[in-house]
Amino acid sequence: MIRLFKTNAIRAVTELEGMWDFYPHDVGDDKDNRDGGQEAMSLYVPGSWETHPKLLSYRGIGTYKKTIELEQQSHLRLVFKGVSHTAVVYFDGVQIAHHYNAYTAFSAVVKDASPGTHELKVVVDNSFNAYSSLHIPNDYYTYGGLIRPVALEIVPDVWIERLECCPFLVEGVWHAEVKSIVKNIDVKPHQVRLEGECDGLRFEAGSGVVEPGTEAVLTCTQPFPDVISWSDGSPNLYLLGVKLFADGESAPTDDLIERIGFRVVTTENGRIQLDGQDVVLKGFNRHEDHPTAGASLPVSFMAHDLDLVADMGGNCVRTSHYPNDERFLDLCDERGIMVWEENHARGLNLDNMRHPNFIAQCEAVNREMVEQHVNHPSILMWGILNECASDSEEGRIHYERQIAQIRALDSSRPITFASHHRSRELCFDLADIVSVNLYPGWYTDEDPGELFDQVKVWADTRGGAGKPIIISEFGGDGYYGLRDPNRVRGTEERQADILEAILKACIERPFISGALIWQFCDCRVVEGTGWLLSRAGTQNSKGIVDRYRRPKLAYQVVQTYFRKEWH
Numbered sequence: 001m002i003r004l005f006k007t008n009a010i011r012a013v014t015e016l017e018g019m020w021d022f023y024p025h026d027v028g029d030d031k032d033n034r035d036g037g038q039e040a041m042s043l044y045v046p047g048s049w050e051t052h053p054k055l056l057s058y059r060g061i062g063t064y065k066k067t068i069e070l071e072q073q074s075h076l077r078l079v080f081k082g083v084s085h086t087a088v089v090y091f092d093g094v095q096i097a098h099h100y101n102a103y104t105a106f107s108a109v110v111k112d113a114s115p116g117t118h119e120l121k122v123v124v125d126n127s128f129n130a131y132s133s134l135h136i137p138n139d140y141y142t143y144g145g146l147i148r149p150v151a152l153e154i155v156p157d158v159w160i161e162r163l164e165c166c167p168f169l170v171e172g173v174w175h176a177e178v179k180s181i182v183k184n185i186d187v188k189p190h191q192v193r194l195e196g197e198c199d200g201l202r203f204e205a206g207s208g209v210v211e212p213g214t215e216a217v218l219t220c221t222q223p224f225p226d227v228i229s230w231s232d233g234s235p236n237l238y239l240l241g242v243k244l245f246a247d248g249e250s251a252p253t254d255d256l257i258e259r260i261g262f263r264v265v266t267t268e269n270g271r272i273q274l275d276g277q278d279v280v281l282k283g284f285n286r287h288e289d290h291p292t293a294g295a296s297l298p299v300s301f302m303a304h305d306l307d308l309v310a311d312m313g314g315n316c317v318r319t320s321h322y323p324n325d326e327r328f329l330d331l332c333d334e335r336g337i338m339v340w341e342e343n344h345a346r347g348l349n350l351d352n353m354r355h356p357n358f359i360a361q362c363e364a365v366n367r368e369m370v371e372q373h374v375n376h377p378s379i380l381m382w383g384i385l386n387e388c389a390s391d392s393e394e395g396r397i398h399y400e401r402q403i404a405q406i407r408a409l410d411s412s413r414p415i416t417f418a419s420h421h422r423s424r425e426l427c428f429d430l431a432d433i434v435s436v437n438l439y440p441g442w443y444t445d446e447d448p449g450e451l452f453d454q455v456k457v458w459a460d461t462r463g464g465a466g467k468p469i470i471i472s473e474f475g476g477d478g479y480y481g482l483r484d485p486n487r488v489r490g491t492e493e494r495q496a497d498i499l500e501a502i503l504k505a506c507i508e509r510p511f512i513s514g515a516l517i518w519q520f521c522d523c524r525v526v527e528g529t530g531w532l533l534s535r536a537g538t539q540n541s542k543g544i545v546d547r548y549r550r551p552k553l554a555y556q557v558v559q560t561y562f563r564k565e566w567h
Contacts, residue, residue, distance in 0.1 A: 001299060002081070002149050003259075004330035005239065010255040012154040016120075020045045020146070021065040024058060040065070045150060048084070048143035048294025055144075057527075064122045064146055075185065076110040077155045081326065082148030083124055084295065085135040090121040100361055101134065102126075102147060102295070103322035103344050104368035109155070111185060122146065133355035134344050134365070139532050139540055140287050140321070141524040143295040148325055157186035158210055158246055160194075160256040164374050165240055166412050167262040169275075174227050174262045180218045180242050184210040190246050194218055198240040198260070199227050205242050229275050230261030230377040232315050235336035237261050237377070261333060261377025267414050267432050272380070272468045272513050280566040281338060281380075281514030283316030284309060284544070285473060288324060289523035291547045302328045305520065306335055308545060312555065313562030318472065318516050321346035321386045323369040332378035339376070340416070340472075340516070342383035343369055343402070347532075350389045353398055366402060370409040381414045382406050387437060391421035399427045418472040422458060429463025433513070435472035441498035442476035448505035456511050470514035474502050478554060479536075480522070480546035492553040495542075499554045503561035510567040517558065522547045 002015060021040035041052065049055045049062060070076075080087065084102030088095060097108035126144030128136055135142050164179040180194050189211050196205035206218030228236040240260050243252035266273045273279065286305065288295045297305075302325070309317065315338055322344035332339050344365050352358070366384070373379060384402045389395030403415050414432030419425050428434050436455055440446040452471065459469055478495025487493040499517065506515040522543035525535055539547070544554050 001327065002151055004299070004327055004334070005257070005259050007257050008153075008255055009241070009257065010243065010252055011159070014152045016066060016150040016152055017045060019043070022049065022062055023065075024049075024055065024060065024062045043145070045146045046081075046148050047145055047296045048147050049145040050143055050294050051292065051296075058144060060127050060144075061123060061125045062144065064124065066120045068118045068120055068152065070113055070115050070118065072115050074113055074154045075156065076113050077107055077153040077159075078110070078120070079105065079107045079151040079153060080122075080146070080148075081105045081150070082146075083122065084126050084143050084145060084147045085132065086125040088123040090119075090123070092118050093121075100132070101344060101365045101368075102142065103324070104365055105148070105326075105372055106368070109185060131357060133352065133358040133361050136352070137526045137528050137533055138346055139525050140346075141289065141295075141526055145294075145296070147294070147296045156246070156253045158182060158184040158190040158192060158244070159254040160242060160244055161215060162371065163240065163242060163256055163258045164371070165258065165260045166374075166410075167260070167264065168412075169264060170223070174224045174229075175221060176224060176260070176262070177219060177221050178205055178240070178242070180205055180256075181215055182210050182218060182244065183215040184212055187212050191248065192218075193245045195243045195245065195252070196220070196222070196241065198222075199224055199238050224262070227262050230263045230333075230336075231274050231277075232279065232336040232338050235261065235334060235377075237333055258375045259330070259333065260375050263377055265380050265413055267468050270466055270468055270511060270513070272414075272433070274380070279315075279338070280512075281316040281340075281470060281516065282562045282566065283314040283318065283338075283514075283516050284520035285318045285320040285516055285518045286520040287320060287523040288328075289521065289547070291524075297325070297328075299327050299331070302331055304549060306331055306337060308549060308551075309337065309520065310335065312544070312559045314558075316340065316514065316516065317520070318342065318383070320519070323365070323373060326373070329373060329376045329378060333376055337378060338380045339378045340381050340383050341369065341373060341379045342386065345384065345388060346386045348385070348388045350392060350394055353389055353395060359398070359401070362398075362402060363405060366405055367409060370406060374410050379413065381416055381433060382410070383435075384415065384417050386418045387420045390417065390419055390427040391424040392426065396426050396430075399430055403430050416470065416472075423462070425458065425462050427463070428459060428467070431464075431467070433468045433470060434459045434464035435470040437473035437518075438471065439474055439476065439518075441501060448502045449508065452505050452509055452512065468513035469511055470516065471502075471506060471512060472514070472516050473518040474515070475499065475518040475542040477541045478543075478552050479541050480550055480552055490541075496553040496557045499544075500557045500561070503558070507561060507564060507566055517544060518542050519544075521545050521549060
């Protein structure tokens, strides 16, 4: 399943889900012989290779192979929703794509593929190597493989690459700016006309000439007087379809369907608003991680996670610390779960940020995240650079650059970042929302209420005056099943005590616009040295549920506080 709704009625799309041949091999192997002379394993796609009993902790390079049958000569568009973390794609032995970063999609085009049998090969690398600035040993696990869906599309010479829809209100009437990005792979220009439809309204979505080998952005603005706003309590969604007519033809040759919601996000008077109504975010930081699926959660697992979030009274998920699977975002759209979506950069110091590929790799993931996920109404804000060097002038340059880049891509949402630098923070003025990670009761013995009052002082004096404040991480370890009447560290009792004290402090402070628990579920971490990478059982155990989603004692505490009315 590529999405939770049908994305095309005209364009032929085939999901390449199923068993693929797989060949693991050493990093030093000659790339041209990485599958030579080896017996193939059989792995399911999408999937994480660590779910295979012979690859439980495999870190390195592996080759996936799939045979494709074509009935007629066609232009092919191969879409990869997520490959962890570096992919090199070959079609009949010819390289057609190279992509870095596990958590954003990419595509590759093969022109005039002939009828018959073809070989698709994807060489995947999840190693921590000199090329990679973002995928490094960290407090979560970098799985390997084709972890998200793969699709094969048949496209004409000129087709719709993507749609971007930005809703806005004019005198109480919903409007939307609709951008259609149209690509031409032909050697000649094409005149195109676009016809849109949404909520039963048909409209002209733009027209123009698309020059050979280029893409064009065709834009229109359309009122939608009868649509109903999307909100967390009433998640109304609409299908937006655009058809492409080329060179005066009466029949469309391509189409694309997106799903959208109408709402406006603002940050006024120190609060977060949906269509002018203040909202308080009560939720969780969540990793895409499961012991039986790795990073490749099936939709049923995603739905179960959101069932648990809702059962606890949660209304928000932060995609720590990378863009999430589109299908999870689709579920959030449907269920009215608000989302803080974050780019992929966690805990990087200045040395990490001086990596020669850091700027380019961040620019790519930011652009891909926004372009690919901009239509999800559940995404209320974009986040960048969790716990990086925002306490230095050199680090500030990176924050300023990335915030400016995302604002240029999408000015309709606020931007934030999670800071752990307290009074040393230098970048609160750059963001729209002040977000802080604090762990009273676990890493410090501070009183939560006094600490959060101090947060307000830091915000007011370090550039964040008048901005909403989110406590973006807090919590403590609780090992599932470890019970002790002494309530010692690591027990479920101590974890529940810590969460209760913090949530009580949050609900008593009207200046707090959000509380996001670290974390929803326990997750696997990279094994290494130092406290961060030497966690017991290679797990971060601060989940309110364990890796198998079994509730801990803290579950009921969270349920009690999240179900209350907050200021």
